[in-house]
Amino acid sequence: MRNLDKILAIVWKDLLTEVRSRELVVGMLVFAMLTIVTFNFAFDLTGIERAPSGAGALWVAFIFASLLGLGRAVAMERDKGSFDGLLLVPVDRGMIYLGKLLGNVIFISAVQLVTIPVFGALFDLPVYQPMLFLILFLGTLGIAGLGTLFSIMAASTRAREVMLPVLLFPLALPVVISTVRATTLVLTDRTEALMQWINLLAAFDVIFLTISFLVFDRVVED
Amino acid sequence: MSPDGRFGGSATGKILAIGTGVTMLIAIYMMFLYAPQDTMQGPVQRVFYLHLPLAWIAYLAFFIVFVASIAYLIKRNRRWDQLARSSAEVGLVFTTLVIITGSIWGRPIWGTFWEWDARLTTTLILWFIYLGYFMVRAYVSDQERAMRYAAVVGIIGFIDVPIIHMSVRWWRTLHPEPIVTQSGGPAMPDSMLYTLGVSLVAFTLFFGYLVYQKLLIEQAKDQVADHNLAVADREADEAREHSAKGATA
């Protein structure tokens, strides 16, 4: 219970900071929108391939926006040295990971909630489906799960902007594949193979959140 | 050659070197002269005796990285990191060779150098993961931090392998394209299996030899770094004493 309150305190702090400074979500949102609009020129979005191309465009947009946001979130915390302040707190450092993760999930989800209706309108696809929101949540959890860990690692490397995508892209590939496939299936209303992908996504989330939680202490120590 | 100049260095090194040499010669003989010509694929099929052992050993290498990384994070003993980075480096080279031999094999069989087949794609992603492993090492200034970060990548990277493979395979099978069957026709004749077996032994010994040598080099590197640190500390002490004398004089 005490740990839960501390996790929530970190989330509260991050949300309040973001509400006041608006440094993350607005930038991520504009970036995601621009990516989707740009993809409009790269793919033929009138034909039968609209759903798979659209699903791909959507997730590329979310992943790039997440990279932007994750990197920025840690940079803000590290630059002012306040990450050390967090490490001085009497709590299992895994809880700090969970707090930061939850904040990142909320930020990315906020971007998604605004992007999805726009995406649905631009690509003329049926986006208002509960299954799609489950996929969005699981995919976001996976990307943010590894992303939170790697963004903190990348922040103390030289070339930090390079290291985050170099680590996150190959290792989070299963999330990308399964979310894109699952999204395509939902958007084309083919649900037979859907559960297979959702299970893979859920398994990925469980495995990588657990590992990240366990190794976090070793990552943040000096 | 080991740092002290002797071939193979120690008894372990010698055994590995001699074992590799002997089995490799036998394996090469079997690959080219003993194993029969594949009726469908022709001589290019013989690359299989290199390709498959390389792939297995690459996985073995990354498994060793995985175990050594966990051990390093728990024990914080530098020896585990030396093992992990030695094995990772050999593994990365082997993975590169897997991709190259696969392309050589694939060109006449598939008609293209590259096919987005599940195994190839997984291998390519694997290659990128361990490239990231070495980039992390290169971009972190503090040695111990680099070791910890690399260990994290080594652990997550290896666990990722089956998940990547599964997701790529499902993705492929669901795609409306013909699936390329990889193995050279139906059940292999025994002579091919024997050749593969000997080749596998030869490459395992070769891998052991390379990792062992690499380990000696990494240990020597760390000793040099320790020595340089000791020298720098001593010089700093001397400079300080010198300036203290200058101040009192």
Place this chain on the structure above:
Amino acid sequence: MTKPQSPPETEEQSPVARIRATGLTKRYVMRTVLRGVDLEVDAGEAVVLFGANGAGKTTLLRVLSTLTRPQKGSLEINGLDSEAEAITVRGQLGVLAHQPYVYDSLTARENLQFFSRMFEVPDADDRIQRVLGDVELLERADDQVGTFSRGMLQRIALARSILHRPSILLFDEPDTGLDVASVKVLERILNEHCADGGALLMTTHDLEFGIRVASRVLVMDGGRIALDRDANEIVPAEVESIMGAPGA
């Protein structure tokens, strides 16, 4: 307890405020920053640490505050092993570093509210009011910290570090950026802390201020403790000579 280094004092083992470090060693790639530092600070002591830049003061404080892990040596805080019981240990330390460890877009009060939740401070609201009063920031309590001057930032950082009533204070140059009045505030807080049986380890570049606060003075040089002396017996010139006389 068979530590050869520890002096033969027998009336020890009181659970109150003490730091006990032996052989702390921290190596980085280019040099060894701490070279076997032995240190004891007891309840009620105000130990002030001097030393030239690069002598290892900040690293020592980071090691003592559990932020940096030494390669060798052992550290006990209030009788607890700093690694095995790091979480409990962190709750008993009040750390003030070069960065203020506060969040710019939160107000002074919100920052303290956040940290009081993290440190499980009972009666948090009263306590926050109290420490804000102590550092004379009550009028600015509901302003965002990002608008604060350097001196005010240092005072909110001070408030943050004493918020959870830590028994041991680890302060790295707490007087930087403070005006004369604020230094008085700081001094009062430090004196009260030690009078209440707390321990203090502090670095500063201000020799006069440091000696005024100190009950014991340490001087670090090249990653070792070069001088350890009672504050009454300290000769400023001696400290200066170890630190390397500026401009000489």
